[in-house]
Amino acid sequence: MIYTITANPSIDYVLQLRQLTLGEVNRTETDIKLPGGKGINVSRILQQLGLESVAWGFVGGSTGDMFQALLANHQVKTDFVSVAGDTRINVKVKATDEETEINGQGPAISATEKKALLNKVQQVTKGDVVIMSGSLPPQLDNNFYLEIAKIVIAQGAEFVIDTTGQALLDTLPLHPLVIKPNHHELAELFQTNFQDTQDIINAARKLLDQGAQHALVSMAGAGALLVTKNHAYQCNAPKDIVKNSVGAGDSMIAGFVGTLMQTQDPIESFHQGAACGSATAFSEDLATSAKIKEVYQKITVTKIQ
Numbered sequence: 001m002i003y004t005i006t007a008n009p010s011i012d013y014v015l016q017l018r019q020l021t022l023g024e025v026n027r028t029e030t031d032i033k034l035p036g037g038k039g040i041n042v043s044r045i046l047q048q049l050g051l052e053s054v055a056w057g058f059v060g061g062s063t064g065d066m067f068q069a070l071l072a073n074h075q076v077k078t079d080f081v082s083v084a085g086d087t088r089i090n091v092k093v094k095a096t097d098e099e100t101e102i103n104g105q106g107p108a109i110s111a112t113e114k115k116a117l118l119n120k121v122q123q124v125t126k127g128d129v130v131i132m133s134g135s136l137p138p139q140l141d142n143n144f145y146l147e148i149a150k151i152v153i154a155q156g157a158e159f160v161i162d163t164t165g166q167a168l169l170d171t172l173p174l175h176p177l178v179i180k181p182n183h184h185e186l187a188e189l190f191q192t193n194f195q196d197t198q199d200i201i202n203a204a205r206k207l208l209d210q211g212a213q214h215a216l217v218s219m220a221g222a223g224a225l226l227v228t229k230n231h232a233y234q235c236n237a238p239k240d241i242v243k244n245s246v247g248a249g250d251s252m253i254a255g256f257v258g259t260l261m262q263t264q265d266p267i268e269s270f271h272q273g274a275a276c277g278s279a280t281a282f283s284e285d286l287a288t289s290a291k292i293k294e295v296y297q298k299i300t301v302t303k304i305q
C-alpha cells in the first residue's frame, strides 16, 4: 500500500484574474476550490493511475469539513486525524502570465494529535511506501518527518520525502526511495547558483552520496533530470498552454513512485512521472488519466551520462 502524509492540507482557492493590481480591489473571472496539500495531490494522481493509496494528515474545523467534502469527489481513501484548529486555505492567483501563491500557516497540532498520526504510521509493513510532503503546521517540530521516517524504516517499509532544507538532509541517511527537489530548492540547499546541467547533476549526486536512492530534479517548463550514481537522464517538458502548474511536482512524484512500485524500472518511472507533471501543468485541476496518457507520448527520456 502507498500512504501519503499531508501534515498541512489545504483548500486551494484558485482565482483567475485578467490582471492583479496590488492595493486595489481585484475581481476574479473564475474561482475554484480544490482539496489541496502535497500528499493529497499525490494520492489524487495515484488514483488517476489506478493505484490505491491512503491519505493521512491533520484535518479540522469547518474548513476541514469543506476540504473533506471537496476530496470526497475524488475517490481517495483517507484516514485523517481530527484536530481542533482549522484546516488552512491557500490562495492561488493566476493573473496575466504569473502565478502568485499565498499559503496559510495551518492549525496548531497538539501533542495528542501528533501522537495519533504517529500511531497510524506504526501500522506500515514491508512492501509499503510512505510519501511525506509539504510544509509542517506551526508547533510541529522540524524533525517530524525524521520521526516518521524512523518508524517507517523500523517497520521494514520505504519512504519518500518531498521537502526542503535541513528537514530533507536529515532523512537522507535513512535512504529515502526518492527525493524530488526542484532546481531552485537544490541550489538553495547548497547555497549556490547553477551554471549548467552538470552543476545540477553534481548537486543531485551529493544527495545520493548522503543516502537517497533516486534523485529527481524538476525544472518546471524546462523538464526534469533523473540522476543515479553512474548515469543521468533528462526529459523534455512538452509545450502547451499552462493552465495551473500547482501540483505539478506532486504529480511527478505520484507517477514516479506508483510506476516504480509496479515495474521497478526507474527510467520508465521517470517518463511516467514527467507525463503526470506536465499533464497537471496543462490542466486547470490536477491531471486526469486521459491527459497523462496523451502527454506521455510527447515526452522523450534521453540518457545524457
Ligand SMILES: Nc1ncnc2c1ncn2[C@@H]1O[C@H](COP(=O)(O)OP(=O)(O)OP(=O)(O)O)[C@@H](O)[C@H]1O
Pocket (backbone or CB within 6 Å): 182, 217, 218, 219, 220, 221, 222, 223, 224, 236, 237, 238, 239, 240, 242, 245, 246, 247, 248, 249, 250, 251, 252, 274, 275, 276, 277, 278, 279, 281
Ligand atoms: N510549464 C510547464 N510545462 C510543461 N511541463 C511542466 C511545466 N511545469 C511543470 N512541468 C512538469 O512538471 C514537473 C514538476 O514541476 P515543477 O518543477 O514546477 O515542480 P515543483 O516546483 O515541485 O512544483 P509544485 O510545487 O508547484 O508542485 C516538471 O519537471 C515538468 O516535467
Ligand SMILES: O=P(O)(O)OC[C@@]1(O)O[C@H](CO)[C@@H](O)[C@@H]1O
Pocket (backbone or CB within 6 Å): 008, 010, 012, 035, 036, 037, 038, 041, 090, 101, 103, 133, 134, 135, 136, 246, 247, 248, 249, 250
Ligand atoms: O505550504 P506547502 O505545504 O509547502 O504547500 C502547499 C501547496 O502549495 O502545495 C500543493 C502544490 O504542490 C498545493 O495543493 C498546496 O496549496
